[in-house]
Amino acid sequence: MKNNFFEAVKGKLIISCQALPNEPLHSSFIMARMARAAKMAGAAGIRANSVVDIQAIQDEAGLPMIGIAKTDYPDSDVFITPTLKEMRAVAATGVEVVACQVTGQRRPHDEKLAEIVQQFRTEFPNTLLMADTDTIENALEADRLGFDMIGTTMRGYTPATQGMNIADHDFEYLKELRSQVTRPIIAEGKIDTPEKLKRCLELGCHAVVVGGAITRPLEIATRFIEAIK
Amino acid sequence: MKNNFFEAVKGKLIISCQALPNEPLHSSFIMARMARAAKMAGAAGIRANSVVDIQAIQDEAGLPMIGIAKTDYPDSDVFITPTLKEMRAVAATGVEVVACQVTGQRRPHDEKLAEIVQQFRTEFPNTLLMADTDTIENALEADRLGFDMIGTTMRGYTPATQGMNIADHDFEYLKELRSQVTRPIIAEGKIDTPEKLKRCLELGCHAVVVGGAITRPLEIATRFIEAIK
Numbered sequence: 001m002k003n004n005f006f007e008a009v010k011g012k013l014i015i016s017c018q019a020l021p022n023e024p025l026h027s028s029f030i031m032a033r034m035a036r037a038a039k040m041a042g043a044a045g046i047r048a049n050s051v052v053d054i055q056a057i058q059d060e061a062g063l064p065m066i067g068i069a070k071t072d073y074p075d076s077d078v079f080i081t082p083t084l085k086e087m088r089a090v091a092a093t094g095v096e097v098v099a100c101q102v103t104g105q106r107r108p109h110d111e112k113l114a115e116i117v118q119q120f121r122t123e124f125p126n127t128l129l130m131a132d133t134d135t136i137e138n139a140l141e142a143d144r145l146g147f148d149m150i151g152t153t154m155r156g157y158t159p160a161t162q163g164m165n166i167a168d169h170d171f172e173y174l175k176e177l178r179s180q181v182t183r184p185i186i187a188e189g190k191i192d193t194p195e196k197l198k199r200c201l202e203l204g205c206h207a208v209v210v211g212g213a214i215t216r217p218l219e220i221a222t223r224f225i226e227a228i229k
Numbered sequence: 230m231k232n233n234f235f236e237a238v239k240g241k242l243i244i245s246c247q248a249l250p251n252e253p254l255h256s257s258f259i260m261a262r263m264a265r266a267a268k269m270a271g272a273a274g275i276r277a278n279s280v281v282d283i284q285a286i287q288d289e290a291g292l293p294m295i296g297i298a299k300t301d302y303p304d305s306d307v308f309i310t311p312t313l314k315e316m317r318a319v320a321a322t323g324v325e326v327v328a329c330q331v332t333g334q335r336r337p338h339d340e341k342l343a344e345i346v347q348q349f350r351t352e353f354p355n356t357l358l359m360a361d362t363d364t365i366e367n368a369l370e371a372d373r374l375g376f377d378m379i380g381t382t383m384r385g386y387t388p389a390t391q392g393m394n395i396a397d398h399d400f401e402y403l404k405e406l407r408s409q410v411t412r413p414i415i416a417e418g419k420i421d422t423p424e425k426l427k428r429c430l431e432l433g434c435h436a437v438v439v440g441g442a443i444t445r446p447l448e449i450a451t452r453f454i455e456a457i458k
Contacts, residue, residue, distance in 0.1 A: 013453055013454060015450060024262050024266035025262050025263075033254050034254075037252075037253035037446040037447040037450060038450055041451045041453075041454050042450075042451070043450060194453045194455065194456030194457075195456065197453050198457050210453055217263055217266040217267070217443050218269050218270050220449075221266060224270075224426050224439055225270050226423065227423030227426055228430060
């Protein structure tokens with residue numbers, strides 16, 4: 001039986017608590033405290049990167065989690081939980097959802113998404129899978145491969161979608177996506193105001209992930225500095 | 230000779246990095262990392278609370294600092310560096326500026342502001358003093374007592390100013406304040422958007438302090454949650 005992740009986050013905010021090694025807040029201790037802040041504010045779930053951060057946050061917050069493992073491989077531009085190895089490591093933490101990049105690009109070691117998803121399902125039948133997609137085409141592919149939820153995470157971050165923002169034209173992309181995929185949609189990526197969060201839910205997204213606008217002070221401070229340059 | 234704090238922060242952003250014991254990010258380690266983020270973004274100075282946080286941030290960021298020591302006393306509502314004891318402790322860290330509350334309220338042990346300022350000047354002739362004020366009347370009193378800069382920090386946080394926000398009516402209060410006081414004004418308190426920061430500088434404030442909107446994820450996340458309640 002699948003866990004009750006969908007029920008727990010329906011119509012709610014999931015906060016992404018991430019700081020990569022080159023970021024000023026890189027530290028599992030700090031990410032756990034960020035998750036504490038998220039929980040105190042009323043977040044329904046947490047998205048986190050790396051096994052150590054996920055474990056620190058599980059201990060701290062006890063909220064449903066989407067786990068990822070960002071990993072760079074020299075032979076691929078796919079970096080969000082890109083291979084079966086990272087999928088296994090993240091799932092082994094016990095997170096409710098493992099998210100991986102589904103952007104139609106060649107994967108490390110030329111792994112085939114259909115194959116690793118099938119293998120993952122055999123090994124972790126109770127773990128949900130989220131697809132971090134960039135286009136309708138790739139979202140439909142994730143749908144076909146049986147991903148449990150479709151994220152918009154990668155829109156604007158692939159060569160095919162450079163310069164795009166899901167908020168463009170009152171979230172035109174979200175409306176189109178919703179008319180085409182059958183799985184629940186998790187809006188994610190550049191959602192940086194309370195108004196955008198609200199609008200994504202109004203448009204029928206199952207839940208929304210907000211990250212940098214809440215948990216990346218460098219990113220927030222940069223917007224203030226830009227205003228007075 | 231006074232330090233060159235005024236030159237360093239003129240027309241710029243000072244970021245307040247604070248987390249009290251009841252806040253999720255309470256930790257000198259985390260505040261130092263926040264200050265790192267602030268510096269990376271281009272902040273010109275840091276405001277911080279407590280001797281341990283100040284010292285951790287000095288080691289990390291090497292930026293000009295405004296130091297405070299929030300302390301509750303049972304016999305007074307004045308809590309920002311309220312007595313000579315806290316003023317000395319903060320100044321001893323070597324911060325460029327010590328800020329204390331100037332709101333016309335009775336101070337702990339019934340200390341008199343004019344007397345402790347005079348004593349402080351004798352002991353720390355090279356440390357600047359900032360007044361955290363709430364009204365024109367108290368700003369003028371700070372001016373008379375020789376504070377080096379006038380902050381708007383307490384506006385909206387005293388019985389006399391409850392519900393007020395310095396941004397009301399296009400910062401009407403700031404315009405009035407500027408027409409009446411002679412010392413440089415440091416805008417601080419509820420400045421939560423890049424647009425407000427910019428406007429404060431346009432209106433002639435010497436520098437602007439932004440805190441919660443950048444460094445308090447609980448406060449930021451709460452605004453997102455409020456939008457979908």
